[in-house]
Amino acid sequence: xxxxxxxxxxxxxxxxxxxxxxxxxxxxxxxxHGTSTRDIAAQAGVSLGNIxxxxxxxxxxxxxxxxxxxxxxxxxxxxxxxALSSTAFPDNIEQLGxxxxxxxxKFSAYILLIYVDVVEFKARHVAKLFSxxxxxxxAALKSAEAKPHHKPRSKVAPDVDPVAALMxxxxxxxxxxxxxxxxxxxxxxxxxxxxxxKLFARVFKRGILAGGRSC
Amino acid sequence: xxxxxxxxxxxxxxxxxxxxxxxxxxxxxxxxHGTSTRDIAAQAGVSLGNIxxxxxxxxxxxxxxxxxxxxxxxxxxxxxxxALSSTAFPDNIEQLGxxxxxxxxKFSAYILLIYVDVVEFKARHVAKLFSxxxxxxxAALKSAEAKPHHKPRSKVAPDVDPVAALMxxxxxxxxxxxxxxxxxxxxxxxxxxxxxxKLFARVFKRGILAGGRSC
DNA sequence: CATATATGAACGGTCGTTCGTTCGTAGTAA
DNA sequence: TTACTACGAACGAACGACCGTTCATATATG
Numbered sequence: 001x002x003x004x005x006x007x008x009x010x011x012x013x014x015x016x017x018x019x020x021x022x023x024x025x026x027x028x029x030x031x032x033h034g035t036s037t038r039d040i041a042a043q044a045g046v047s048l049g050n051i052x053x054x055x056x057x058x059x060x061x062x063x064x065x066x067x068x069x070x071x072x073x074x075x076x077x078x079x080x081x082x083a084l085s086s087t088a089f090p091d092n093i094e095q096l097g098x099x100x101x102x103x104x105x106k107f108s109a110y111i112l113l114i115y116v117d118v119v120e121f122k123a124r125h126v127a128k129l130f131s132x133x134x135x136x137x138x139a140a141l142k143s144a145e146a147k148p149h150h151k152p153r154s155k156v157a158p159d160v161d162p163v164a165a166l167m168x169x170x171x172x173x174x175x176x177x178x179x180x181x182x183x184x185x186x187x188x189x190x191x192x193x194x195x196x197x198k199l200f201a202r203v204f205k206r207g208i209l210a211g212g213r214s215c
Numbered sequence: 216x217x218x219x220x221x222x223x224x225x226x227x228x229x230x231x232x233x234x235x236x237x238x239x240x241x242x243x244x245x246x247x248h249g250t251s252t253r254d255i256a257a258q259a260g261v262s263l264g265n266i267x268x269x270x271x272x273x274x275x276x277x278x279x280x281x282x283x284x285x286x287x288x289x290x291x292x293x294x295x296x297x298a299l300s301s302t303a304f305p306d307n308i309e310q311l312g313x314x315x316x317x318x319x320x321k322f323s324a325y326i327l328l329i330y331v332d333v334v335e336f337k338a339r340h341v342a343k344l345f346s347x348x349x350x351x352x353x354a355a356l357k358s359a360e361a362k363p364h365h366k367p368r369s370k371v372a373p374d375v376d377p378v379a380a381l382m383x384x385x386x387x388x389x390x391x392x393x394x395x396x397x398x399x400x401x402x403x404x405x406x407x408x409x410x411x412x413k414l415f416a417r418v419f420k421r422g423i424l425a426g427g428r429s430c
Numbered sequence: 431c432a433t434a435t436a437t438g439a440a441c442g443g444t445c446g447t448t449c450g451t452t453c454g455t456a457g458t459a460a
Numbered sequence: 461t462t463a464c465t466a467c468g469a470a471c472g473a474a475c476g477a478c479c480g481t482t483c484a485t486a487t488a489t490g
Binding site: 251252253267272273 | 478479481
Binding site: 057058 | 447448
């Protein structure tokens with residue numbers, strides 16, 4: 001018997017969490033306008049009115065989910081963020097591929113909710129994520145280069161902007177796995193995940209690195 | 216005075232076309248479930264009930280739009296299709312970039328409707344577009360190579376699958392311009408359209424072409 | 431006349447949200 | 461212990477608005 005509350009047999013799982021989980025599942029499967037508050041309440045095992053003890057409107061539930069996922073997505077221990085900051089570009093080209101794959105799978109709900117926002121809210125709630133995108137990559141690149149243990153092995157070709165190249169690589173991987181995992185178009189290049197990452201890495205290394213013809 | 220109908224002062228623009236135009240505009244701005252049949256009727260300048268003289272349900276309006284755009288999108292005189300079939304990959308890498316830009320702008324409504332379908336219908340209506348994607352690119356590549364006037368100038372590196380490389384290039388460009396034009400993230404790489412296409416082309420040529428180090 | 435097109439009121443549902451009420455627990459005075 | 465108070469959490473009926481669709485009716489064309 002703890003002080004706070006009786007911990008029952010079936011882990012309590014606060015109703016707030018169950019509402020968010022249900023909303024996330026439904027919004028990503030049927031969109032925002034295609035999901036009713038009654039759907040959410042039913043799936044969460046909560047009364048209709050109780051949702052409004054936690055949120056003012058249905059849209060607030062949606063925004064709250066975006067904020068929760070965004071915070072988690074950009075935390076330093078997430079695979080893509082780690083890959084961006086641990087080793088400096090362009091030494092991490094292949095690593096970025098596997099990190100993108102992991103990230104797309106782990107944050108599939110978040111990415112789908114971003115698409116929902118784009119389609120149903122004109123990207124109103126994620127607009128600030130999109131603007132200054134280059135600045136974010138630029139900062140990640142600089143901070144990785146500034147790490148004490150960083151020893152630059154490779155250089156970017158002189159006719160290639162390193163930040164743009166980093167974005168090109170990262171987005172190429174992410175979009176590939178978004179198509180693959182979220183839009184469920186399995187093997188759309190005719191390749192497995194690992195083969196695809198390796199192919200992309202070969203092309204990018206040869207295309208981006210200075211001097212290195214054969215990777 | 217033509218035979219068909221009296222051409223009035225305000226070009227008649229058959230009601231069917233006005234319904235489709237209004238639906239396209241609204242579906243792309245607020246999604247399917249966020250758009251009501253009354254919205255469509257009002258914007259088309261048509262009575263509510265008249266929509267049902269042309270379509271059985273609201274979903275039929277949506278599907279009809281997808282079909283109309285798909286037909287147009289894949290017609291041989293569209294920029295991307297032309298670029299894919301006129302000159303054979305990899306001699307058209309830069310050309311594919313500008314064709315992608317043109318196509319994304321011209322078919323912005325179509326692409327947005329595809330996203331709507333993914334988000335609100337689990338890609339039900341565009342699933343067949345997605346499957347066998349590689350087969351489509353493979354066929355385009357073959358047919359371009361078979362053209363009588365085709366003289367292969369460049370070869371793809373031996374460690375690169377030509378079809379996958381063609382898809383990689385095309386999707387890279389398309390996704391860049393979808394972000395740029397449809398998600399309205401202007402200059403998100405910190406580059407103008409032309410500079411971006413040229414940067415991507417430099418990287419891809421060096422990465423994909425056999426032997427050609429400096430493009 | 432017949433036929434195709436167009437109208438908008440009306441129908442049965444569902445929507446997001448509100449609100450009066452009940453439940454469950456903690457605190458406290460007796 | 462018991463009795464009472466206090467209060468956030470939870471409930472679900474109810475509200476008014478809006479939904480997709482139908483249909484009786486009207487209009488225009490031939």
